[in-house]
Amino acid sequence: MDSNKTSFYLLTDTHFVSKKSWVEGEPINGRERGDQIALKASPEILDEFIKKIIADTDTDTVIFTGDNVNNGDMNSHYDFRERLDRLKAAGKKVYVTTATHDYCGEGDDENIFHSCVYTETGTEPTPFMRKAELFDFYAAYGPEQAVSLHRESGSYAVKLCDAVKLIMINDNGNGRSHCGLFEDGVRWLTAEIDSSNEEGEFVLLAVHHPVISPFEVYRHMVDFEMYGGYKELSELMCEKNVRVVFTGHTHLQNIREYKGSNGNSFYDISTIALVNAAGKMRKVTIDTESGECEITSIGIDALDGVDLKSESVYSHLYHLNMPGALETLVPLANENYDEFLVKARGLLPVDMLGKHRLIGKWAFRKLAGAKLKFFMKFGKTKKLLTPEQREQIRGEALLPVVLEILRCIFPGNAPYTPDTAENIVISGVARRLDRIVNRFRIKKVLGLIPPGSSLEEMAQDFLYNNRTGSDDEITINLRGSGA
Numbered sequence: 001m002d003s004n005k006t007s008f009y010l011l012t013d014t015h016f017v018s019k020k021s022w023v024e025g026e027p028i029n030g031r032e033r034g035d036q037i038a039l040k041a042s043p044e045i046l047d048e049f050i051k052k053i054i055a056d057t058d059t060d061t062v063i064f065t066g067d068n069v070n071n072g073d074m075n076s077h078y079d080f081r082e083r084l085d086r087l088k089a090a091g092k093k094v095y096v097t098t099a100t101h102d103y104c105g106e107g108d109d110e111n112i113f114h115s116c117v118y119t120e121t122g123t124e125p126t127p128f129m130r131k132a133e134l135f136d137f138y139a140a141y142g143p144e145q146a147v148s149l150h151r152e153s154g155s156y157a158v159k160l161c162d163a164v165k166l167i168m169i170n171d172n173g174n175g176r177s178h179c180g181l182f183e184d185g186v187r188w189l190t191a192e193i194d195s196s197n198e199e200g201e202f203v204l205l206a207v208h209h210p211v212i213s214p215f216e217v218y219r220h221m222v223d224f225e226m227y228g229g230y231k232e233l234s235e236l237m238c239e240k241n242v243r244v245v246f247t248g249h250t251h252l253q254n255i256r257e258y259k260g261s262n263g264n265s266f267y268d269i270s271t272i273a274l275v276n277a278a279g280k281m282r283k284v285t286i287d288t289e290s291g292e293c294e295i296t297s298i299g300i301d302a303l304d305g306v307d308l309k310s311e312s313v314y315s316h317l318y319h320l321n322m323p324g325a326l327e328t329l330v331p332l333a334n335e336n337y338d339e340f341l342v343k344a345r346g347l348l349p350v351d352m353l354g355k356h357r358l359i360g361k362w363a364f365r366k367l368a369g370a371k372l373k374f375f376m377k378f379g380k381t382k383k384l385l386t387p388e389q390r391e392q393i394r395g396e397a398l399l400p401v402v403l404e405i406l407r408c409i410f411p412g413n414a415p416y417t418p419d420t421a422e423n424i425v426i427s428g429v430a431r432r433l434d435r436i437v438n439r440f441r442i443k444k445v446l447g448l449i450p451p452g453s454s455l456e457e458m459a460q461d462f463l464y465n466n467r468t469g470s471d472d473e474i475t476i477n478l479r480g481s482g483a
């Protein structure tokens with residue numbers, strides 16, 4: 001690699017579950033369905049990515065941004081750390097932060113995770129990580145290489161090369177309603193940015209929780225899932241001209257820009273969970289002369305130790321994602337409602353669906369049979385479509401379009417750009433709903449719509465990448481938006 005370039009890999013939300021922590025059975029399978037990630041294959045998935053990282057001799061740094069294990073159990077922490085040892089033995093510098101899945105809360109901490117092993121019929125408690133023990137457990141992977149350390153939070157700064165400083169923010173906060181730094185941590189972070197700016201170094205931030213909401217509706221629904229103090233950090237980044245923060249937690253591949261009141265902007269590079277069916281890691285390359293920071297994404301196409309049954313890794317794990325499960329569950333609800341209720345446990349509210357069988361059956365029958373043509377009429381968009389698009393809509397079912405939209409939520413890059421028939425029809429429906437919601441002042445819906453926005457505008461977030469063009473790659477100039 002050119003001497004003026006430095007690069008690293010970023011992996012997040014590895015949600016590692018040790019093979020010692022489960023046996024085959026409904027408890028672990030139900031947990032996978034609920035979490036919609038590949039817990040059972042998490043060791044094989046991480047190993048596959050590690051193989052790729054070790055094979056890249058140009059890149060000597062690897063970072064992990066939390067939710068390294070799934071529920072704080074020690075079996076998983078020991079096995080996960082063994083992987084870090086392997087990377088270190090291969091000559092890689094490894095920097096780790098932790099998040100709420102990495103420990104179990106005690107006392108005032110609001111963390112809700114419980115460490116367990118999954119037996120054939122249930123779960124049993126197992127030794128777990130305490131928050132205060134995390135720092136020492138992972139000290140060899142970040143804190144010991146740090147040029148600056150904030151002991152209270154476990155945050156630290158490392159140098160990627162002379163010209164680039166990476167600040168790894170540990171944002172455990174109180175474990176749930178405030179996942180961010182407390183006052184002293186904010187002071188430390190600000191001083192770290194200031195000292196780099198004085199030295200003329202580039203600064204990158206990495207933190208577990210999102211700083212920019214991946215979809216506008218996300219922060220309106222679950223503000224506490226954002227980085228605690230995200231508004232202040234956003235303004236601070238603009239004020240100090242810090243151009244990039246790498247995040248995880250949402251499990252979404254999503255790149256978004258925030259424009260500050262002083263005219264500066266920065267990007268939140270949110271990376272998909274490594275254990276999603278479409279899991280990827282980011283490769284980040286910084287050219288210290290031009291200031292260009294190039295971000296790409298890399299997935300895996302093999303999974304040693306798992307019988308893929310001639311499928312791709314993605315197809316094999318796709319059933320764990322909500323749309324993958326719905327693809328089988330919707331027809332099943334129409335064929336055999338009892339079996340549907342069993343298979344949907346953990347993913348859908350089966351108790352409610354079992355109690356209201358008639359309504360449930362009716363809804364799934366409607367969903368399976370619905371045609372886009374009906375929605376074209378509802379949204380009054382016939383005149384906006386070309387003759388070819390009208391022909392296309394005539395026979396098109398709603399369900400595959402809904403599943404495609406859901407399928408793209410995690411890996412990003414949904415396909416329905418404004419010129420497509422699907423976008424025109426769905427936008428029309430949202431426009432009509434906007435009129436209804438405003439006319440009847442439906443408060444529950446109005447409360448989810450940000451000021452000045454609309455359901456129509458919010459729908460675009462899910463129909464195509466209306467943000468930066470691609471959720472997989474981008475090049476950002478670290479000197480500033482005008483550089």
Ligand SMILES: [Fe+2]
Pocket residue numbers: 013015067101249250251273
């Ligand atoms: Fe996570």
Ligand SMILES: [Fe+2]
Pocket residue numbers: 067099100101208248249250
């Ligand atoms: Fe998380």
